[in-house]
Structure formats: structure tokens, C-alpha cells
Amino acid sequence: MSNSTLIRGGTVVTAEREHRADVLVHGETIAAVGEGLEAPAGATVIDAGGAFVMPGGVDPHTHMEMPFMGTVSADDFASGPAAAASGGTTTIVDFVIPSPQESLLAALDTWRGRAAKATSDYSFHMAITWWSDQVSREMAEVVKQGVTSFKYYMAYKGAIMVDDGVLVESFQRVRDLGGLCLVHAEHGELVAHLQDSIFAAGITGPEGHPLSRPPAVEGEASHRALRLAEVLGAPLYVVHTSCRDAMEPIGRARAAGQRCFGESLIQHLVVDDSVYRNTDWNQAAHHVMSPPFRPNGHQEALWQGIADGTISVVATDHCVFNTEQKRKGFGDFRKIPNGTGGLEDRMSVLWHLGVGGGRLTPCEFVALTSTNAARIFNLAPRKGLIAPGSDADLVVWDPGKSRTISAKSQRSRGDFNVFEGMTVVGNAAVTLSRGSVIWQNDTLQAEPGRGRFVPRAPFADYARAGQRRFDAAKPTAVKRGG
Numbered sequence: 001m002s003n004s005t006l007i008r009g010g011t012v013v014t015a016e017r018e019h020r021a022d023v024l025v026h027g028e029t030i031a032a033v034g035e036g037l038e039a040p041a042g043a044t045v046i047d048a049g050g051a052f053v054m055p056g057g058v059d060p061h062t063h064m065e066m067p068f069m070g071t072v073s074a075d076d077f078a079s080g081p082a083a084a085a086s087g088g089t090t091t092i093v094d095f096v097i098p099s100p101q102e103s104l105l106a107a108l109d110t111w112r113g114r115a116a117k118a119t120s121d122y123s124f125h126m127a128i129t130w131w132s133d134q135v136s137r138e139m140a141e142v143v144k145q146g147v148t149s150f151k152y153y154m155a156y157k158g159a160i161m162v163d164d165g166v167l168v169e170s171f172q173r174v175r176d177l178g179g180l181c182l183v184h185a186e187h188g189e190l191v192a193h194l195q196d197s198i199f200a201a202g203i204t205g206p207e208g209h210p211l212s213r214p215p216a217v218e219g220e221a222s223h224r225a226l227r228l229a230e231v232l233g234a235p236l237y238v239v240h241t242s243c244r245d246a247m248e249p250i251g252r253a254r255a256a257g258q259r260c261f262g263e264s265l266i267q268h269l270v271v272d273d274s275v276y277r278n279t280d281w282n283q284a285a286h287h288v289m290s291p292p293f294r295p296n297g298h299q300e301a302l303w304q305g306i307a308d309g310t311i312s313v314v315a316t317d318h319c320v321f322n323t324e325q326k327r328k329g330f331g332d333f334r335k336i337p338n339g340t341g342g343l344e345d346r347m348s349v350l351w352h353l354g355v356g357g358g359r360l361t362p363c364e365f366v367a368l369t370s371t372n373a374a375r376i377f378n379l380a381p382r383k384g385l386i387a388p389g390s391d392a393d394l395v396v397w398d399p400g401k402s403r404t405i406s407a408k409s410q411r412s413r414g415d416f417n418v419f420e421g422m423t424v425v426g427n428a429a430v431t432l433s434r435g436s437v438i439w440q441n442d443t444l445q446a447e448p449g450r451g452r453f454v455p456r457a458p459f460a461d462y463a464r465a466g467q468r469r470f471d472a473a474k475p476t477a478v479k480r481g482g
């Protein structure tokens with residue numbers, strides 16, 4: 001049997017252009033893109049007539065099998081990436097989160113072990129949850145092992161939060177190593193204070209959650225992280241920007257030439273904070289995530305941020321907790337495990353509302369769901385492109401295929417879906433990961449263990465560009481006579 005596949009008759013869409021072309025795959029990589037390609041003897045032929053052929057989605061923000069708030073997120077590296085493949089996503093970047101005082105290298109080993117059952121490819125970010133000479137030294141080794149982005153939690157006081165001192169020391173270290181900083185931007189001290197005062201005032205249900213994390217809490221931290229990164233010359237990516245307050249500082253920094261990026265989640269583009277007033281506790285608790293869903297109006301602001309380039313990536317922060325796990329916080333909203341899912345629905349919801357809704361072109365959709373993340377995180381040119389030599393991570397996207405989202409039929413192990421009941425037009429018909437069909441005819445064919453770790457090189461270009469700015473601002477002593 002030949003190990004070639006010809007995807008014939010489709011419209012190839014990349015971040016740059018849309019054109020009629022066949023895609024020939026040899027083994028695990030793309031061999032040719034062009035009109036009228038011949039199928040080699042024995043090749044599998046996939047008919048993409050009437051469909052779009054796009055790079056497989058890249059979700060750079062997921063949490064599989066993550067220990068958090070006294071429990072472990074419900075999707076693992078087998079179920080999560082498989083669910084992703086059913087929605088057209090073929091690569092995830094997950095977070096290694098060492099406990100404070102734990103070795104980064106030990107934590108990386110733990111996560112590599114968890115990811116051994118992955119059904120498609122993955123990479124890692126490393127969280128910095130504490131600071132010492134050892135952490136600083138280990139960061140260099142982590143970079144050598146292909147993990148070149150570092151994540152900081154400015155919230156979750158008493159757990160994984162780091163203070164400004166750690167941010168300052170370690171942003172500089174990331175810059176020197178040619179890495180990229182990521183921040184969860186919320187003022188953790190303020191959140192802890194508001195949580196306690198709201199709880200003390202007798203508000204114990206999920207409606208207390210958004211009250212303890214208003215937009216200003218996120219706006220302050222986004223602004224602070226950007227200014228620290230600016231002074232220290234470190235490139236910065238702000239994860240899950242949920243509101244106008246957090247987005248505007250990113251837009252200002254980008255306009256001023258700072259190397260920074262904004263990410264929003266598909267959930268925050270769609271859902272507003274009315275969900276926390278639901279009289280069904282379980283329904284309300286299932287929307288507890290940080291940052292929380294925002295008052296009406298912020299969703300439109302995020303769409304505007306996408307349009308003006310402030311937001312480069314639409315991700316999910318996929319971190320699923322089931323009803324039984326959410327119940328840990330019954331009677332105390334501070335103990336509800338934070339997280340929602342979205343991995344398998346991200347692309348179809350964005351297509352439906354974005355392309356179907358007249359807000360995005362297909363090329364912009366590919367940029368937001370795949371190419372921008374692949375470029376920002378140095379997964380390109382292996383991922384995020386349809387070009388000879390790139391991995392054959394591809395999705396045949398049927399723009400007419402309709403599906404009604406429901407927790408009952410989802411592939412994720414979650415028992416809830418924030419998009420429940422929404423009918424989306426435009427879905428993945430066939431998904432290939434490194435040349436293998438892993439989703440077709442509404443059936444998963446993704447074997448656990450076939451996914452591979454994708455190492456990422458340091459960001460030499462960002463570092464060079466950042467260094468120039470840093471050098472320009474370098475203090476110099478004034479020479480004076482006697």
C-alpha cells in the first residue's frame with residue numbers, strides 16, 4: 001500500500017490566499033500543492049470538491065490532565081486531542097506547571113509522561129511558579145529541550161501566583177534566553193481581597209465569581225505586564241484577553257512598536273456574564289473560569305480587537321471539570337474549579353460566527369485558528385502552513401455541514417458545553433495529522449500514542465528586534481570634566 005494521499009478538487013485556504021488546488025501528501029509531509037496533480041499508484045484519494053482545505057488548527061492554550069484546585073482536569077492527552085481532531089484542530093500547546101519549589105525539569109518529565117498517549121502532535125509552555133537560581137539555571141535547559149515560552153500567573157494567590165519581583169527577574173531571563181513570556185493577567189491580590197469580602201457579605205454562589213474579578217482587575221495586570229516587558233525588552237503574549245480593559249493596553253503597546261500579542265478565547269467572544277445569574281447552580285458553576293465571562297459589550301470589543309489586529313489568536317484554555325468536580329465549590333464560589341472546554345468547537349463556532357457572520361474572510365479564519373499561533377510560537381513552518389515540506393496536518397472543511405453542539409454528543413470527556421444547543425454551519429469533514437486520516441465520516445481514527453512532541457527553537461528574531469529597542473534605551477553615564 002502506498003503511503004501517499006491526494007486531496008483533490010478543493011479550495012486551498014492559507015493565511016495568505018484562497019485558490020483552487022490539489023494537495024499531495026507523501027508520508028507525513030506535504031509533497032506538492034497545485035492544480036491537476038496526478039495521484040501516484042495506490043494513493044488514497046480524498047474528494048474535497050466543494051470544500052476548503054486548510055492547515056489543521058493550532059490551539060496554543062490547553063490544560064490536559066492538569067492538577068488544579070484539588071482535582072485534575074477531565075480531558076487527558078488522549079481524549080482532548082481526539083476531541084480537537086473532530087473539530088479540525090491538530091496541534092495543541094499545553095502548559096507544564098511545576099508546583100512552587102518543584103524542579104522545572106522534573107515537572108517537564110511528568111508532563112511528557114502524561115502526553116505519551118497523545119493522539120496528535122503537541123508542544124509545551126513552561127510555567128514559572130517560583131524563583132531561585134535553580135529555576136533560572138533550569139530555564140536554559142528547558143529551552144534546549146524545545147520549550148521556549150514561559151507562562152506567569154499573576155493571579156491564584158497562595159497557589160501558583162508570582163509577584164512583580166519574580167516577573168521582573170524572570171522576564172529578563174526569558175529575554176536573554178530568546179524566549180517568549182506569557183501572562184495570565186489578573187491582579188491576584190485584589191482578586192483574593194474581593195473574593196473574601198464578597199463571601200463575607202453572604203454571596204456564596206457562582207454569581208460571586210465575576211464580582212471578584214471585574215474587568216479593571218484584568219486591565220490593570222495586562223497593562224502592568226506590558227510595561228514590565230517593554231522596559232525589560234521581553235516579547236509578551238497576553239493569554240485569554242476577555243474584556244476591553246485588558247485589550248486596549250495591548251493595542252496601545254502594539255501601536256507603539258512593542259513586540260506583544262493578544263489572545264482571546266472563543267468562549268469569551270460568545271458568552272456573557274448573564275450565565276452566572278442562572279438559578280440552576282450547576283449551570284452557573286460550569287461557567288466559572290478566569291477571567292470570567294463579561295458584561296454585554298465586551299464581546300463586541302473583542303471582535304473589534306480581532307479586526308484591528310490587537311488579537312492575533314483565538315484559543316480555548318480548554319480545561320474541563322465535570323459537574324461532580326464543580327460541586328466541590330457548592331456553598332463557596334472560591335472553591336469551584338476554574339475552567340471550561342471548547343477545543344472541539346473552537347473552529348466551527350468561529351467559522352459560523354466569523355466567516356458565516358460576515359466578520360472574517362476564510363484567510364483571516366486560518367490566521368486566527370492556526371497560522372498566527374504557529375508563527376508566534378515557532379511551530380511554523382512545520383505547522384500552520386500548506387506548503388511542500390510542512391507536516392501534513394490538514395482539515396477538509398465542509399462549509400455546508402451543519403451540527404448542533406451538545407455535551408451529549410461531544411468527544412470531550414466533559415459533561416457540559418458552554419455552546420450547548422448552538423447550531424453551527426461549517427465543520428471538519430476530514431482531519432489529517434502528519435498524513436494520517438484521524439477524523440472522517442464523523443468517526444475518530446486517532447490512536448493514542450501516535451502524537452509527537454514538537455520542539456520549538458528560541459525566538460531569535462524577536463530577541464534581535466527586542467534587543468535593538470533595549471539597546472536604544474540603555475542608560476549611559478554622562479562624561480564630565482574635573
Ligand SMILES: [Zn+2]
Pocket residue numbers: 061062063317
Ligand atoms: Zn490556561
